[in-house]
Amino acid sequence: MATSLDWWPSPAKLNLFLHINARLNNGYHALQSVFQLLDFGDKLAFEVNTSSRISMKTPIAGVKDVDNLIFRAAKALQEASNTDLGCDIYLEKVLPMGGGIGGGSSNAATTLVALNHLWQCHLSIDELADIGLSLGADVPIFVRGHSAFAEGVGEQITPLNLANKYYLVVFPGCHVSTGEIFTHPNLPRNTPKIRLQDYEFSETHNDCQKIVCERYPKVANLLHWLLEYAPSRMTGTGACLFSVFDTKSEAERVLSQLPEECTGFVAQGVNRSPLYAKLDEI
Numbered sequence: 245m246a247t248s249l250d251w252w253p254s255p256a257k258l259n260l261f262l263h264i265n266a267r268l269n270n271g272y273h274a275l276q277s278v279f280q281l282l283d284f285g286d287k288l289a290f291e292v293n294t295s296s297r298i299s300m301k302t303p304i305a306g307v308k309d310v311d312n313l314i315f316r317a318a319k320a321l322q323e324a325s326n327t328d329l330g331c332d333i334y335l336e337k338v339l340p341m342g343g344g345i346g347g348g349s350s351n352a353a354t355t356l357v358a359l360n361h362l363w364q365c366h367l368s369i370d371e372l373a374d375i376g377l378s379l380g381a382d383v384p385i386f387v388r389g390h391s392a393f394a395e396g397v398g399e400q401i402t403p404l405n406l407a408n409k410y411y412l413v414v415f416p417g418c419h420v421s422t423g424e425i426f427t428h429p430n431l432p433r434n435t436p437k438i439r440l441q442d443y444e445f446s447e448t449h450n451d452c453q454k455i456v457c458e459r460y461p462k463v464a465n466l467l468h469w470l471l472e473y474a475p476s477r478m479t480g481t482g483a484c485l486f487s488v489f490d491t492k493s494e495a496e497r498v499l500s501q502l503p504e505e506c507t508g509f510v511a512q513g514v515n516r517s518p519l520y521a522k523l524d525e526i
């Protein structure tokens with residue numbers, strides 16, 4: 245690995261709630277959710293070359309480079325901007341994959357925003373968000389870089405200023421496929437829409453949680469355990485769970501007592517993505 249790489253943050257998100265309002269004709273589902281960005285995540289570094297070659301220097305085990313959302317994002321930007329430039333890409337992965345904390349989508353967004361700057365493509369945020377949506381429903385949120393209320397399949401976004409709570413995020417040690425949950429016959433699919441101004445954590449829920457708990461006892465047991473300490477819920481389609489705290493020390497105390505088979509981290513909720521704090525520094 246090169247000696248001094250310039251790292252770009254790729255933060256995690258939580259779905260503080262997830263209501264499924266309808267099944268759409270294309271098989272997707274209309275949702276409402278609050279996306280809370282966190283001050284914790286993966287890191288990416290890019291070394292620009294003039295050969296137009298895009299190369300993953302730190303491949304992800306089990307994910308082919310052509311399927312890696314980072315590679316796909318770089319390729320999509322190369323095509324959209326007509327640049328002749330390429331890059332070597334380094335990834336420091338800390339977020340569990342398929343955990344509902346958006347690691348892959350965030351990696352794609354960081355790649356789009358960083359390379360737009362490094363390749364001097366001058367695409368607007370709207371253009372980057374459109375490219376992002378073609379890669380995954382959650383990518384536009386990370387491109388726009390603000391905690392948000394989301395509707396539709398996640399593309400209708402209203403930025404939000406949320407209280408900067410501390411979150412204990414726990415990975416129960418099992419992966420849940422998003423497709424598996426959305427195709428389940430018993431998934432609730434007609435939760436009435438709420439108005440953004442009526443949003444309160446305690447008045448909302450995650451429509452995927454019951455099915456995931458039924459199919460994955462590890463998730464159910466861990467949720468039961470966490471609820472003894474703090475308000476707790478599943479994020480996205482799982483399998484990660486989170487608990488909400490007012491102070492970092494309370495969250496860290498519960499982290500230190502986690503059952504052995506789980507891993508977790510404590511992060512603060514942030515309204516603005518650390519990705520944009522990095523851009524500001526440049």
Ligand SMILES: C[C@@](CO)(OP(=O)(O)O)[C@H](O)COP(=O)(O)OP(=O)(O)OC[C@H]1O[C@@H](n2ccc(N)nc2=O)[C@H](O)[C@@H]1O
Nearest residue numbers: 271272273344346380381382397398422423426480481482
């Ligand atoms: C529901 C969320 C909330 O954050 O779950 P997580 O993936 O984070 O757990 C996401 O929007 C997920 O987005 P993403 O993970 O990009 O999903 P995609 O790859 O686009 O879709 C995987 C599959 O899930 C189903 N799907 C996904 C999103 C959606 N709004 N309706 C769906 O029915 C479709 O069957 C699709 O084929």
Ligand SMILES: Nc1ncnc2c1ncn2[C@@H]1O[C@H](COP(=O)(O)OP(=O)(O)O)[C@@H](O)[C@H]1O
Nearest residue numbers: 312313314341342343344345346347348349351
């Ligand atoms: N750079 C990447 N990081 C994580 N996952 C990726 C990446 N590229 C492709 N994937 C694929 O996307 C899937 C979902 O990943 P991720 O976004 O981390 O989970 P989730 O959508 O549940 O939050 C992974 O299981 C993996 O197969």
